[in-house]
Structure formats: C-alpha cells, structure tokens
Amino acid sequence: MVLDDLGSSLRGTLDKLRGKSRLSEEDIEEIVKEIQRSLLSADVDVSLVMELSDNIKERALEEEPPAGTPARDFVLRIVYEELVDLIGESTELPLEEQTILLAGLQGSGKTTSSAKMAWWFSTKGLRPAVIQTDTFRPGAYQQAKEMCARAEVDFYGNPDNDDPVEIARNGLEATSEADVHIVDTAGRHALEDDLIDEIEDIEGVVQPDTSLLVLDAAIGQGAKDQAQQFDESIGIDGVVITKLDGTAKGGGALTAVDQTDSSIAFLGTGEEVQDIERFEPDGFISRLLGMGDLSQLAERVERAMEQTEIEEDDWDPEDMLQGQFTLNDMQKQMEAMNNMGPLDQVMDMIPGFGGGIKDQLPDDAMDVTQQRMRTFSVIMDSMTEAEKEYPKAIGASQIERIARGSGTSEEQVRELLQQYKMMEKTIKQFQGMGSDKEMQRMMQ
Numbered sequence: 001m002v003l004d005d006l007g008s009s010l011r012g013t014l015d016k017l018r019g020k021s022r023l024s025e026e027d028i029e030e031i032v033k034e035i036q037r038s039l040l041s042a043d044v045d046v047s048l049v050m051e052l053s054d055n056i057k058e059r060a061l062e063e064e065p066p067a068g069t070p071a072r073d074f075v076l077r078i079v080y081e082e083l084v085d086l087i088g089e090s091t092e093l094p095l096e097e098q099t100i101l102l103a104g105l106q107g108s109g110k111t112t113s114s115a116k117m118a119w120w121f122s123t124k125g126l127r128p129a130v131i132q133t134d135t136f137r138p139g140a141y142q143q144a145k146e147m148c149a150r151a152e153v154d155f156y157g158n159p160d161n162d163d164p165v166e167i168a169r170n171g172l173e174a175t176s177e178a179d180v181h182i183v184d185t186a187g188r189h190a191l192e193d194d195l196i197d198e199i200e201d202i203e204g205v206v207q208p209d210t211s212l213l214v215l216d217a218a219i220g221q222g223a224k225d226q227a228q229q230f231d232e233s234i235g236i237d238g239v240v241i242t243k244l245d246g247t248a249k250g251g252g253a254l255t256a257v258d259q260t261d262s263s264i265a266f267l268g269t270g271e272e273v274q275d276i277e278r279f280e281p282d283g284f285i286s287r288l289l290g291m292g293d294l295s296q297l298a299e300r301v302e303r304a305m306e307q308t309e310i311e312e313d314d315w316d317p318e319d320m321l322q323g324q325f326t327l328n329d330m331q332k333q334m335e336a337m338n339n340m341g342p343l344d345q346v347m348d349m350i351p352g353f354g355g356g357i358k359d360q361l362p363d364d365a366m367d368v369t370q371q372r373m374r375t376f377s378v379i380m381d382s383m384t385e386a387e388k389e390y391p392k393a394i395g396a397s398q399i400e401r402i403a404r405g406s407g408t409s410e411e412q413v414r415e416l417l418q419q420y421k422m423m424e425k426t427i428k429q430f431q432g433m434g435s436d437k438e439m440q441r442m443m444q
C-alpha cells in the first residue's frame with residue numbers, strides 16, 4: 001500500500017535520531033530524501049512530493065523543537081501533520097438522505113464500489129439503492145444486480161434502455177423509498193469527450209450531494225489528468241481508492257486527492273461487498289507509516305510542548321546537570337514524566353540522557369513506576385521548602401512527621417530519599433563527565 005516503504009525506511013532513518021534532542025541539517029536532509037524516495041516510488045506526483053518534502057524541511061529547520069522534546073518525536077509530528085494536511089479528513093458523508101454519483105475509468109471498480117457503499121450505508125441503518133447507468137460495458141448491469149442482491153440493497157437498472165440519463169431519471173423515481181441513492185456511471189478505457197458529456201448530463205439530472213472519483217490503487221501519474229478532468233466537469237468531492245488489497249502503492253490516488261482538493265471517502269479492500277472501509281486519516285497514516293498510533297504520539301508531543309512552555313520559566317531539564325540537584329528538581333522531573341509518558345521516553349527528552357548515556361544508568365535509576373511517582377509526589381508535598389532544597393538534613397523525626405502528614409509510611413519516605421540519593425549520585429557522575437567530548441556533543 002502507499003507509503004508502505006516509507007514506513008520502514010523512514011522508521012530506519014528516524015531511529016537513528018533516537019536520543020538526539022536537536023536535529024542537524026544533515027539529519028533533516030536525510031529524512032526528507034527518504035520521504036521523497038518512497039513517495040516517488042509509490043507513484044506520487046513529483047511536484048506534490050517536492051511540495052510535501054519542502055514543507056517538512058522548512059518546518060523542521062525553522063521551528064524550534066520545544067525543550068525536552070526528542071528530535072525523533074518532533075520530526076515525526078511534522079511529517080504526520082504534513083501528511084494529514086495533504087490527505088485531509090475523510091470525505092464528509094452524513095448518515096442521512098443523500099445522492100452520491102460515482103465517476104471513474106472503466107475497470108477502476110465503480111460498479112463494485114457502488115454495491116459495497118450501499119452495503120456500508122445499510123449497516124448504518126439507512127436504506128440505500130444503487131442505480132446502474134452504465135450502458136456501455138456489457139455485463140455491468142448483471143454484475144451490479146448480483147452484487148446488490150448479495151448486499152441485500154435496492155437496485156435499479158434497465159438493460160433494454162441505452163440512454164443513461166433516462167435510466168438515471170427513472171432510477172431515482174423507481175427507488176424513491178430509499179434514503180441513499182448511489183448512481184454508478186459508465187467508464188471508458190480512457191477519458192473521452194463523450195464520456196465527459198454523458199456524465200455531465202447525468203449529473204444534471206441526479207443533482208448529487210457528493211461526487212466521488214473511483215480510482216484503482218494501481219493508477220500512477222495518470223491520476224492527475226483524470227482527476228482534473230472529472231473535477232472540471234462535475235466537481236469531485238472525494239476519492240474511493242479500490243484494490244488496496246493488492247500490491248499497488250496507491251500514490252496516484254494521493255495525487256488525485258491533492259489535484260481535486262478533495263479527500264478520501266472509502267477504501268476498497270477486496271472483491272466482496274463487505275470489503276470496504278470508511279477512510280480514517282489517523283489510522284490510515286499510522287498504518288501507512290507502520291507506526292502505532294501516530295495521532296496519539298502527535299498529541300503527546302503537543303501536551304509535552306504545552307507543559308514545557310509552562311515549566312520553562314522555572315525548570316529546565318538541563319539545570320539538573322548543573323549545580324545542586326534537589327528534591328524540587330526531582331519532583332519537577334517526576335511531574336514532567338507524568339505529563340509526558342513513560343520514563344524511558346522522558347529520558348530521551350532530556351538532552352544528554354538519551355541513547356548510550358541512558359543505557360549506562362543503573363537499572364534501579366529507571367525503576368520509577370507511575371505509582372511510585374505519585375506516592376513520592378504526595379510525600380514531597382508534606383516537606384518544607386528547606387527539606388526539599390537540602391534533603392540530607394532530613395532525619396528520623398522529620399521522616400516520621402512527613403509520613404504522618406502525607407498519610408504514607410516511614411518506609412515509603414525513606415524509599416523516596418534513597419531514590420533521591422541514587423539520582424543525585426548519577427547526576428554527579430554526569431557532571432563529572434562535563435569535560436568529556438561525547439558528553440558535550442550530546443548536550444549541544
């Protein structure tokens with residue numbers, strides 16, 4: 001499927017960024033090249049590829065990654081947003097009475113898609129009907145009729161009439177009880193003037209709420225002209241990409257979406273009536289890139305950015321590596337962890353803590369579970385400012401008081417102090433490494 005390759009190659013490139021907090025120009029160059037290579041091999045139009053990659057490059061270079069956001073997440077977010085921007089939301093199809101017109105070349109999957117879409121609407125509690133106006137392709141009538149029977153939806157066609165406009169008119173009347181009318185049209189081998197005239201006439205009679213262009217996922221550069229011509233004649237609101245169950249990459253469909261300034265409505269994933277999916281951009285892009293749920297990642301970075309902005313005034317993770325490490329530092333770090341996600345990932349966000357350096361940490365230093373962090377936070381709320389700034393002065397009587405005040409046990413308070421000591425020791429080690437070249441490089 002489109003961008004399948006991009007998924008694996010981009011992931012490889014992005015993985016090289018793990019542990020980095022800043023992107024170099026070469027990093028960005030490499031990522032952009034990977035994206036270009038994959039999109040071009042997926043048959044996406046060259047100018048579209050250039051536009052997309054330029055946008056990504058420009059943003060990655062100009063936008064300042066918020067303090068604490070790993071370079072990998074930052075660039076992934078930009079790639080994700082630019083793809084969302086390109087692919088857009090799913091074509092709007094309200095679950096109510098409407099008429100949909102299907103356009104496309106012969107063999108693109110119009111007839112199959114009309115029955116599939118009717119089936120899909122029927123699963124939403126609506127009463128759909130398919131009107132078959134393809135008088136050009138012998139067999140279209142029978143095929144549509146059979147598929148609609150399998151989908152258990154209303155069907156209208158007339159093999160004895162060779163006037164598609166009349167069939168459309170009669171069909172709408174004959175199926176007036178239906179809520180959703182899906183009008184299939186004839187395709188030709190290539191775009192011919194009489195096809196365009198015919199579909200314009202049908203459009204005039206049908207007055208569709210939505211016109212969808214059906215495209216075979218295997219279509220390449222030809223998608224652009226086709227999309228443009230259909231868009232000029234009837235106005236394309238959305239695209240149905242068929243045969244995504246095959247090996248086709250579908251890049252041409254992306255080009256069509258861009259060309260018509262429309263969006264994707266449905267994906268066809270097989271020959272049966274049920275082999276249809278409503279297009280969902282988030283899941284689609286995540287799947288294309290082969291990376292979990294990207295929308296969640298984008299949100300997480302967003303939250304982290306907002307949080308970092310709030311905290312920027314009073315806490316910079318880099319401060320931790322300079323001067324005295326206090327319990328306040330530890331608490332802020334924990335709050336950030338709670339906001340940003342698992343400790344491992346947050347460590348990645350702290351400059352100099354990612355990659356190799358993180359691996360050198362004792363296992364225990366990473367063993368701060370969310371639950372423990374919450375308990376620690378409650379305990380710290382019961383400490384005085386002086387205690388937090390100078391934890392070494394906390395003795396047995398203070399421990400007893402803090403445990404009572406926070407509703408925890410003395411053991412838990414001791415555990416917190418132990419954790420603090422361990423972290424302080426680790427931080428000191430890094431401070432000692434201050435002159436180390438590697439360390440300085442990573443801190444840049």
Ligand code: GDP
Nearest residue numbers: 106107108109110111112242243268269270271
């Ligand atoms: P039309 O000429 O545009 O009406 O195209 P058809 O609906 O007749 O489809 C052409 C061929 O593609 C038929 O053999 C369909 O079974 C097949 N087809 C359509 N959609 C899909 C799909 O999503 N997956 C697969 N594997 N085949 C499809």
